[in-house]
Amino acid sequence: MGIVVMKFGGTSVGSIERIKNVARIIAKKRDQGHDVACVVSAMSGETDRLINLLKEIDPKFSPREYDQLVSTGEQASSPLVAQSLISMGYPAVSLTGIQIGMITNGVHSNSRIMDVKADRIKEEFKKGNICIIAGFQGIFPESGDITTLGRGGSDTSAVAVAAALKANVCEIYTDVDGVYTADPRIVKHAKKLEKISYDEMLELASLGAKVLQSRSVELGMNHNVDIMVLSSLEDKPGTLVTKEDSDMEQVVVTGVVSDKNQAKITIAAVPDNPGIASKIFTKIASSNINVDVIVQNVGKDGNTDMSFTVQKTDLLRATDVCNEIVKEIGAKGVLADENIAKVSIVGVGMRSHTGVAAKMFSLLAENNINIKMITTSEIKVSCVVEEKFSELAVRILHEAFVEA
């Protein structure tokens, strides 16, 4: 008995039939005696439909008008879920971002949540109502304007609501049934994790595992919200994302993940002056291009090669910017390589185990997989390899670190 926050994505509410299924899952939770608040996304396809209308008018649309428009997607799906519950005999109300007091910092189309004034939800709980909340949206109180949290923001909405209500758990229902040690489509023996730490989940989320949005994990970690990842299609145990405990440390590698969405850029023969790296990456950042792995090769003749990875979708823009940089700083040229993948191992156990990175490098070398770039953190090691070796590398690493 307590407060449970649930979240269902666009696919889960993609048709009236699926909406009714979601209502049954919520009703079951209610029957267990919990107060239930449920965050929903827009019906799948609806957000794209709205954005396409706007793009038809002008591909360079106003972020403010974008927010006023796309926020209607969640505002339409939530009353449909509420109505399904009402028709099943469960009192329910739908609530918009404004109505629940989802306060944001006012940045249009990519807002951060500042606060959730959950008074209205608590009032509705007192009346015995289930609350169905439009995800992805909030309000900037100074202007009264609607703001959205960026795509996938409904996960973050749900965790923020859970934090505000001090909920027992935030259950995220998706089309997979939990977090796996590797992508089961690549690794036959991938296992579902019973639990995983926030830190590990954060690394996995930013390394390409698409189960949860990174910002929702970060928010959960900061507010100590237990997040349960579950299937909306099958009734079986999921994966709990929670505080690190001593069990977790005994496992060296919790997950193996690969990301093919990256491309590598090399600026050749960069003059080796102080401040040159700063000059390059400031210019790239000012073009709103995110840089991931950066490697500076050992220089000779006072020159050095500077390599880094960007999202594949940013590659064209990034090479354009780099060509300008080459002219400015007198470097030799720009090389782009789309055929790469980043393969990573993640685990809090690495903190107390030595030689993990070395073992990873040996395993790849033994299998003739050449490492192009390396980057590490306290709890992860990533290697950039040729794209064609991506699946092989994941299988080798999973077998050696997880299955062993």
Place this chain on the structure above:
Amino acid sequence: MGIVVMKFGGTSVGSIERIKNVARIIAKKRDQGHDVACVVSAMSGETDRLINLLKEIDPKFSPREYDQLVSTGEQASSPLVAQSLISMGYPAVSLTGIQIGMITNGVHSNSRIMDVKADRIKEEFKKGNICIIAGFQGIFPESGDITTLGRGGSDTSAVAVAAALKANVCEIYTDVDGVYTADPRIVKHAKKLEKISYDEMLELASLGAKVLQSRSVELGMNHNVDIMVLSSLEDKPGTLVTKEDSDMEQVVVTGVVSDKNQAKITIAAVPDNPGIASKIFTKIASSNINVDVIVQNVGKDGNTDMSFTVQKTDLLRATDVCNEIVKEIGAKGVLADENIAKVSIVGVGMRSHTGVAAKMFSLLAENNINIKMITTSEIKVSCVVEEKFSELAVRILHEAFVEA
């Protein structure tokens, strides 16, 4: 130079192409130096699409959830119009009913406007912005809930905004280019009126002319808002709905209109006791059926026939209720007649001219059109006739009263 409120219906914003056309009309008004606030309906078809989703879940849906859902239609069309203006170089913002402070009495799906706190619109005017306002919707401040004004409510939104801003004029753009002396599809010589009084427009609106919603005319009258009915497709003068003036009184009949959407019910041999009419019509009203014309025939043997008209869509329910009444009061039976039409002449000049009703009855009699029921007000005479005579009656009356 001043403040102009405009309103465009669902057909006018039914596609991106039409939305761009609407933006051009608004921009032209802005170029004349006015501050412009423009109320828009949902894109045509969108409200029905949303209602059908809700009905698929439950035909007996919650009015509160209905409001949360259907209000998204106008909330989506308004940013599309705003974006079109922005892309043309005209600063614009879309605003929801909540954002403009459209305060209602809280009755879901059929609210009345209590107040418009137009501070936000005035602020945007100061910044030089055109305001594109989602029509049809408001907020009940005590609950923070979204409420809608009933179908066609965007006309009423527009007049309420015009009243709050003390606008020079409220321009209602539709697919006809003004108010005519009769339906031009029936009467060849029907003329567009340059102006018409609120009282006459109210009678015409409630008698079946579909140009303006009655409530918007009533609101315009109460707040002295000049309403201009115009075409969104052609740039030509429309009809001004305004205060009665001495010119208007010189015209006896301003318009001739027919309504085929009515049906007649007769309760035969009602015992002629005091209070019996009250008993009958209280019961009918409690079933939410609107009764229009009522006629009580002269009784014999202490009995009387009670006839009245209802909307055709209410006929089945009304006869069911009447059959119950017949049993309760010991009447003889219920007769229903769907093949009727109500033909009316309207004009403020009737106040100062005598013999208008008599002339109407004579004209109908001379043409062998039998009058089944009669009802009059200070500025109108309505006759219920057989449906097949409807067009003929309109033509005869228009020729005699308007063309003469």
